[in-house]
Each structure stands twice: as structure tokens, then as C-alpha cells.
Amino acid sequence: LKRIAQGRVPKMFFDYADSGSWTQSTYLANERDWSEIKFNQRIAVDMTERTLASPCLGTKIDMPLVLSPCGLTGMHHPNGEMLAARAAREHGIPFTLSTMSIASIEDVASALGGNTRHFWFQVYMMRDRAFMENLIRRATEAKCAALVLTLDLQIMGQRHQDVRNDLSAPPKINLNTIGQFATRPGWCLRMLSAKRWHFGNIRGHHAANVSDLSSLATWIAEQFDPRLDWDDVRWVRDRWPGKLVIKGIMDPEDARRAVEEVGAEAIVVSNHGGRQLDGAPSSVSALSSIVKAVGVDTEVHVDGGIRSGQDVIRARCLGATAAHMGRPYLYGLGAAGYDGVMHALDIVRKEADITMALCGERDVTAMSRHNLAYVPPRFG
Numbered sequence: 001l002k003r004i005a006q007g008r009v010p011k012m013f014f015d016y017a018d019s020g021s022w023t024q025s026t027y028l029a030n031e032r033d034w035s036e037i038k039f040n041q042r043i044a045v046d047m048t049e050r051t052l053a054s055p056c057l058g059t060k061i062d063m064p065l066v067l068s069p070c071g072l073t074g075m076h077h078p079n080g081e082m083l084a085a086r087a088a089r090e091h092g093i094p095f096t097l098s099t100m101s102i103a104s105i106e107d108v109a110s111a112l113g114g115n116t117r118h119f120w121f122q123v124y125m126m127r128d129r130a131f132m133e134n135l136i137r138r139a140t141e142a143k144c145a146a147l148v149l150t151l152d153l154q155i156m157g158q159r160h161q162d163v164r165n166d167l168s169a170p171p172k173i174n175l176n177t178i179g180q181f182a183t184r185p186g187w188c189l190r191m192l193s194a195k196r197w198h199f200g201n202i203r204g205h206h207a208a209n210v211s212d213l214s215s216l217a218t219w220i221a222e223q224f225d226p227r228l229d230w231d232d233v234r235w236v237r238d239r240w241p242g243k244l245v246i247k248g249i250m251d252p253e254d255a256r257r258a259v260e261e262v263g264a265e266a267i268v269v270s271n272h273g274g275r276q277l278d279g280a281p282s283s284v285s286a287l288s289s290i291v292k293a294v295g296v297d298t299e300v301h302v303d304g305g306i307r308s309g310q311d312v313i314r315a316r317c318l319g320a321t322a323a324h325m326g327r328p329y330l331y332g333l334g335a336a337g338y339d340g341v342m343h344a345l346d347i348v349r350k351e352a353d354i355t356m357a358l359c360g361e362r363d364v365t366a367m368s369r370h371n372l373a374y375v376p377p378r379f380g
Helices: 002-008 011-017 025-034 080-091 105-111 129-141 160-164 175-182 185-191 216-223 230-239 252-260 283-294 309-317 327-358
Strands: 054-056 059-061 065-067 095-097 119-124 146-150 243-249 266-269 299-303 322-325 372-374
Touching: 002 327, 011 160, 011 175, 011 327, 025 283, 025 309, 065 080, 065 095, 065 327, 080 095, 080 105, 080 327, 095 105, 105 119, 105 129, 119 129, 129 230, 146 230, 175 185, 230 243, 243 252, 252 266, 252 283, 266 283, 283 299, 283 309, 309 322, 309 327, 322 327
Parallel strands: 065 322, 095 119, 119 146, 146 243, 243 266, 266 299, 299 322
Antiparallel strands: 054 059
């Protein structure tokens, strides 16, 4: 799916999803470190009547997986966010819409036919508090089941590929981008059917002092708030009536503050997919210490480097309620739209199910460290 998507999606959008910041050391470690964890194989156990169903934020999901918020998803395939949300619904798992999506909150809610039980919305902390309040109000009116507050993007990490590729939405028109589009004629034709080419959650809802919606970098530079502190996080908590998930946690002390001072129902161990602080540890290497720090009463999720159903099971064994996955579903979307996302999720589900069975388990909620033969000591 990745290879097919790379051949069909313009380079600027594929690279936006498939690269990290600076040297990409954290981006690469995220994926590599999961493979260091080894399973404990069991034999002569009953493997019938297996289930991957798991509790998540007070409801039941069909496997311990959440589709991560990914900016510009609708540039991989027309109406991409709506298609991915529908695929997630069919698989009984949550879909998280990014603030920097092409489709709007209302677009996705409509595509789901009002069935928003597993529809989550992700927000950043913006300087324009009126814009923030409007986003939260719209998510409430759309009946989003959870609000995911991402805290690790106060300042944007340097992403060399985005600079080289002249990334923007709508795309800039110059020799660089024209060359990229000329090699993807099928994408160009498909995108003629797109409902939007711009940031659906911003266009028509932004403050008057935002100068250039055609540039993602300009929007971030003007609106993302480098002064963010825990009082701002509580400001969001006070305005959101539902489940609050705080994403971007890599330190046990930050995890404790998110739970004890803000009252987050869940936290996501995440380094922004290796797209922010290059040289930071992988998400999986930070997971165990954070699970220990917050205890059993708070859900701990993990994002970063999840590429397979086996990684989903590894996360569960290390104490995560759910794993969050972004890039693999984007590969499916870029390769074949809705069918591609369904296929990607089918693969992940099958891998998770078989891995669970060969570890001697029938219920994923029973899995823990006893199902692992080896965890690197540095993981805790």
C-alpha cells in the first residue's frame, strides 16, 4: 500500500505524512523500537472464540486501535477524512479529525450519518481564543465523543521535506509543484471531485488577522501559541463538556499533571510521529514509565511508529489502552481511497488476531507483560 500510494500521491503530500523533522532519528526510532519487543509463544491452548474488543473512554471498540489525527489527509485522496472516518466506523474504532484537515468537522459528521459515537476531534492551542472557543463549540454540536488536545506543537519543528517540496494547501503554483502534479495525472483528475482544497476547519471560521490561508507554515507561525501553559489546558477543560484526551506526553511528570491538575480522561504518549523534537526518545520507550506514573485509573494510549497489528498487541501488553495509528491508513487512502483504508485496517486486525492467538490468548484485554518474552531494559 505504501509503494502504491507513493506512486499516486504528489510528492509534497506523501512526504508530509512520511517524514520526520531534521535528521529523522526519532521518526525512525519510533518504528524500529517496536520490533525490539519479542512475544512469548504458547502452545496447546484453546484459541477459539477470540475477541479484540476493548474498553475505551467509557465505550467498547472492536480492537484497541484509534486512527490518529493527520493534517492534509484530504490531499491524499479527495474527501479523504470522510472516507477514513467511514472505514473506521465499519471497523468499530475511533477516527480522530485534525484541526488541520481538509474536510471540516461538519463534513465528517455528515459523512458518518450522525453516528459519531467514535468520532474524535483534535485541537491545538491557538492564540486566538475566540477561534478556539468556536472550534470547541462546533465539536460539541457535532457530538464528537472526545476532544484530543495536542500540546507538543507550540513551535513547529523543522521538516526539511516540506520546505523542499513547497508544501501548502491549496498547493502553490510554481515549477516545483507543477512538476509534481504532472507526474500524478490520476491524482489531479480524482481531486476534481473533492469537496474542498483548503483547511475546512479554518476557512470561513478564522479570525480576520490571519493573513494567508494558502500556507500551512504561515498559519502555524501566526496562531500556534508558544506561551502555552497548564492554565491554558485548564481553559480548554472548562469549555469542553466531554471526554478530554491530552496528546504529546513523553514525561511522567507531565502525565501526572495532565491527570491530577486537568482531569484528563486519557493521555497519549506521543512525540508527534517524530515530526517535532528530533533526538527525543521513541514513544514506546517512554510508555511503561508513564503507565506507572498515572496508575490504573487513567487510560494511557500510545502513538508513534505503529505499523502493524503486532505493534497494536505490543502496545496492549505494555499497558496501553489503545494504539494510535496514522501513516498506514494514509498509505491505504492514497493507494485506493476508502477501499484502501478498509484493506489497511483488515490487515492490522488480522495481524493482531493471529498474534494474540499464538501468544495463547483469546481476549486482548487479558494480555500484559506475561505475553512478552523480551522488552529492552531501557523501556522500563
